[in-house]
Amino acid sequence: MRLLANENIPLATIRLLREQGHDVAAVLEGASGTTDEEVLRRAHEESRILLTFDRDYGALIYVRRLPCPSGLIYLRFIPAQPEEPAEHLIRLFGAIADGLVGSFVVLDRDGYRRRPLP
Numbered sequence: 001m002r003l004l005a006n007e008n009i010p011l012a013t014i015r016l017l018r019e020q021g022h023d024v025a026a027v028l029e030g031a032s033g034t035t036d037e038e039v040l041r042r043a044h045e046e047s048r049i050l051l052t053f054d055r056d057y058g059a060l061i062y063v064r065r066l067p068c069p070s071g072l073i074y075l076r077f078i079p080a081q082p083e084e085p086a087e088h089l090i091r092l093f094g095a096i097a098d099g100l101v102g103s104f105v106v107l108d109r110d111g112y113r114r115r116p117l118p
Helices: 011-019 038-046 057-063 084-099
Strands: 001-003 022-025 049-052 073-077 103-108 109-114
Touching: 001 011, 001 038, 011 084, 022 057, 022 103, 038 049, 057 073, 073 084, 084 103, 084 109
Parallel strands: 001 022, 001 049, 049 073, 073 103
Antiparallel strands: 103 109
């Protein structure tokens, strides 16, 4: 899966996702400080699913109508450990891998909600 990890995604999670065979580009690696608009543009241009803990991406996509990434996963919890997001993401990928493209997914510890991107 082609993913773009926003700069708030822990490096341990990025490493674990890569070990699972996912193609993960990371904002932390060379593009720290990038604006949310630039992150969205990059995810769109590179056809990547954006991973983020930032809740403002919904407004950027649905209200401001900025270019959509292939998909977006908003992680709605504070990780207890840097690896925890990867564990939840790997379970999500196993459950709905084919349903991530074209979707805005809110992922928390208890499950997920999904809606179509515009």
